[in-house]
Amino acid sequence: MREKPTQVLLFGSCLIDVLYPQAGMDAIALLEREGIEVVFPQAQTCCGQPAFNAGYRDEARKVARVQLDCLQGDAPVVVPSASCAAMMKHHYVELFRDQPEAEAAAQLAARIVEFTEFLVDVLRIRLQDQGPDIRVAVHSSCSARREMNVAVQIESLLEQLAQVELVHQDHKAECCGFGGTFAVKQAEISAAMVADKTAALLRCEIDRYITQDCGCMMNIDGALASQQAPLRGTHIATFLMERTGGNEDS
Amino acid sequence: MVTKTVDFSARAVEALHNARLRGSFRDAMDDLIRKRLDHFRDETLFRELSGEGAAIRARALSRLPELLEQLERKLVSNGITVHWAEDAAQANETVLKIIRAHDSRRVIKGKSMVTEEIGLNDFLETRNVEVLESDLGEYILQLLDERPSHIVMPAIHKTKAQIAELFARKFPEIPYTEDVDTLTATARRVLRDAFRSTRIGISGVNFMVAETGTLCLVENEGNGRMCTTIPDVHIAVTGIEKVVEKLADVPPLLALLTRSATGQPITTYFNMISSPRREGEKDGPKEVHLVLVDNGRSDIFANPDFQETLRCIRCGACINHCPVYTRIGGHSYGTTYPGPIGTVFAPLQDGLKERGELLSASTLCNACTEVCPVRIPLAGLINRLRAEYAAPRGNVKDAGSGRSWKEAMAWKLWSAVYARPRLYQRLLNWGLKHRDRLPRELAPWSDSRAMPVIAEKSLHQLVREKSEADQ
Ligand code: SF4
Numbered sequence: 001m002r003e004k005p006t007q008v009l010l011f012g013s014c015l016i017d018v019l020y021p022q023a024g025m026d027a028i029a030l031l032e033r034e035g036i037e038v039v040f041p042q043a044q045t046c047c048g049q050p051a052f053n054a055g056y057r058d059e060a061r062k063v064a065r066v067q068l069d070c071l072q073g074d075a076p077v078v079v080p081s082a083s084c085a086a087m088m089k090h091h092y093v094e095l096f097r098d099q100p101e102a103e104a105a106a107q108l109a110a111r112i113v114e115f116t117e118f119l120v121d122v123l124r125i126r127l128q129d130q131g132p133d134i135r136v137a138v139h140s141s142c143s144a145r146r147e148m149n150v151a152v153q154i155e156s157l158l159e160q161l162a163q164v165e166l167v168h169q170d171h172k173a174e175c176c177g178f179g180g181t182f183a184v185k186q187a188e189i190s191a192a193m194v195a196d197k198t199a200a201l202l203r204c205e206i207d208r209y210i211t212q213d214c215g216c217m218m219n220i221d222g223a224l225a226s227q228q229a230p231l232r233g234t235h236i237a238t239f240l241m242e243r244t245g246g247n248e249d250s
Numbered sequence: 251m252v253t254k255t256v257d258f259s260a261r262a263v264e265a266l267h268n269a270r271l272r273g274s275f276r277d278a279m280d281d282l283i284r285k286r287l288d289h290f291r292d293e294t295l296f297r298e299l300s301g302e303g304a305a306i307r308a309r310a311l312s313r314l315p316e317l318l319e320q321l322e323r324k325l326v327s328n329g330i331t332v333h334w335a336e337d338a339a340q341a342n343e344t345v346l347k348i349i350r351a352h353d354s355r356r357v358i359k360g361k362s363m364v365t366e367e368i369g370l371n372d373f374l375e376t377r378n379v380e381v382l383e384s385d386l387g388e389y390i391l392q393l394l395d396e397r398p399s400h401i402v403m404p405a406i407h408k409t410k411a412q413i414a415e416l417f418a419r420k421f422p423e424i425p426y427t428e429d430v431d432t433l434t435a436t437a438r439r440v441l442r443d444a445f446r447s448t449r450i451g452i453s454g455v456n457f458m459v460a461e462t463g464t465l466c467l468v469e470n471e472g473n474g475r476m477c478t479t480i481p482d483v484h485i486a487v488t489g490i491e492k493v494v495e496k497l498a499d500v501p502p503l504l505a506l507l508t509r510s511a512t513g514q515p516i517t518t519y520f521n522m523i524s525s526p527r528r529e530g531e532k533d534g535p536k537e538v539h540l541v542l543v544d545n546g547r548s549d550i551f552a553n554p555d556f557q558e559t560l561r562c563i564r565c566g567a568c569i570n571h572c573p574v575y576t577r578i579g580g581h582s583y584g585t586t587y588p589g590p591i592g593t594v595f596a597p598l599q600d601g602l603k604e605r606g607e608l609l610s611a612s613t614l615c616n617a618c619t620e621v622c623p624v625r626i627p628l629a630g631l632i633n634r635l636r637a638e639y640a641a642p643r644g645n646v647k648d649a650g651s652g653r654s655w656k657e658a659m660a661w662k663l664w665s666a667v668y669a670r671p672r673l674y675q676r677l678l679n680w681g682l683k684h685r686d687r688l689p690r691e692l693a694p695w696s697d698s699r700a701m702p703v704i705a706e707k708s709l710h711q712l713v714r715e716k717s718e719a720d721q
Pocket residue numbers: 510561562563564565566567568569591618621622623624625626628
């Protein structure tokens with residue numbers, strides 16, 4: 001698994017599909033630049049996490065089965081969204097416990113690699129910063145930090161970039177308050193959490209914050225926009241492409 | 251004692267506007283987090299220790315009925331009387347009976363969450379038994395007629411100034427001061443007098459050792475030792491899950507407990523009670539009773555999906571690290587045990603109808619799971635309970651009681667779309683094309699957040715276009 005493969009499958013996630021497709025394209029471009037063939041199965045939809053976390057497991061299974069189907073094979077599955085990666089790597093086993101697909105779920109789980117983890121631990125990527133000076137912070141999602149254990153990887157990627165100054169916001173490891181249906185069911189608590197998160201980021205006086213999870217980005221950017229703050233998030237794949245001269249034509 | 255969870259959300263919203271919770275409360279939590287971390291900076295070390303803690307607790311639970319029998323035999327042969335209580339009412343009656351047998355009208359208590367759980371104080375007071383709390387935090391709350399908001403630091407929701415003001419009101423002979431030592435000394439003086447004149451002491455228990463019949467009590471103020479040594483009768487009240495196999499299991503659990511709870515390598519006091527006063531001994535109670543409370547625990551024990559909950563050693567770390575608790579405080583939960591452990595324990599104990607609403611008070615961020623010294627997968631259990639709450643069938647009391655047809659319908663629709671890749675893409679493309687016509691506001695999301703901007707083309711489309719161009 002830690003050997004550099006010739007081919008990977010990419011699971012883009014439903015949020016990237018509809019809100020941040022460029023992050024997906026940049027992830028693909030970056031992988032291809034490293035000499036990896038990237039296959040994007042067109043039948044993929046959503047990992048099933050929204051229903052799973054809401055307690056609707058039958059419905060989550062129905063959707064997850066489609067991913068089990070379209071992500072078959074032996075190639076690693078690279079996921080540029082840590083919470084979907086965590087869903088497929090850790091929670092499919094629970095979701096398909098005592099189900100006929102239990103084995104298929106375990107097989108897929110073993111092949112899931114989060115995007116930054118793939119770049120750092122599998123590709124051992126070397127980056128040449130070509131951009132101007134910039135000050136950024138990282139928001140690692142809770143799934144990235146505590147389920148996928150990849151909070152270190154995203155920072156180590158940024159540390160390779162000479163003109164990028166990485167600063168650390170207060171309460172950096174704390175949840176941004178998204179939590180899927182939590183943001184709707186406990187909207188006030190969620191709003192209080194994201195308000196603290198945006199305040200901490202704004203205090204850093206950064207140009208951008210970088211993340212590997214689009215759920216958090218939707219939440220934090222949404223709050224920043226409604227506060228009319230100019231700060232926005234950038235997906236790590238997009239940021240890396242931008243800094244290493246890969247985005248010239250897009 | 252607990253309040254109904256119904257209206258949890260309303261209480262939470264109110265708490266969000268509470269000045270203490272908006273202000274120094276988070277600092278207090280941060281302080282606890284830092285103190286714990288000072289001991290566990292080395293993650294490997296923590297993983298090792300918590301692995302051992304989890305194994306000890308899991309081993310004990312795997313033999314729970316057997317260990318409880320062994321414990322009872324040992325305790326009895328040590329001269330300790332053992333009482334079994336199936337529920338809160340039985341536990342309370344048992345305690346009352348012991349008090350009445352000694353013709354007593356007054357008890358002094360050390361800190362005990364199980365007695366909170368069974369509502370012992372209210373029960374005794376309505377039966378003309380005066381109860382005096384001797385833990386400083388509990389004492390403060392008793393003066394205020396409030397409930398604990400945290401399982402380790404019951405009065406953490408109070409500021410120093412609030413406590414100073416309370417003491418100035420209750421003890422007008424003492425000048426107003428915010429000095430913690432002076433306040434503590436005042437309380438100590440009142441309590442010392444009470445210890446001398448009260449014949450019945452009540453305490454909780456942290457660990458019970460089956461091998462030796464020993465009751466272990468962890469504390470910092472010395473009031474626990476006073477409660478269990480000065481009065482003639484000591485009544486210990488605790489849950490049946492607190493048993494461990496052997497004495498050697500205690501040091502690792504103790505090390506985890508104190509570091510996780512208050513960031514101390516060891517507490518000021520650690521009491522091991524193994525019998526009443528023996529002939530020739532100078533102190534100790536003449537009688538020791540242990541009331542073993544079930545109150546729903548054997549149902550949790552019998553449910554393999556949730557048995558892990560009973561590993562809990564009540565350190566409170568999950569509570570201190572919970573971003574939701576930090577913002578709404580313990581009282582919002584309306585349960586004896588707040589925060590993540592309460593969010594799991596309360597629905598299992600009281601049923602989902604009464605407590606299911608709590609399950610929404612989590613982002614499943616796993617901050618709790620990460621710090622639990624006995625590796626209870628708290629977020630995973632909350633997720634499992636959500637499934638029990640929403641599913642048409644399940645193994646937990648009132649399974650399915652959280653299922654609303656509207657929600658069920660929404661998820662059915664969702665899965666009908668996302669389980670059909672072609673339908674999904676058709677609808678997605680339609681949505682992207684009409685993105686300007688989608689609602690710009692959708693409460694409650696848009697109350698504090700702008701709606702996300704829909705892309706022009708989906709990733710599916712972009713990938714297709716790219717591969718066509720590449721060819
Ligand atoms: S669940 Fe774990 S962290 Fe929470 S109180 Fe119990 S032992 Fe401590």
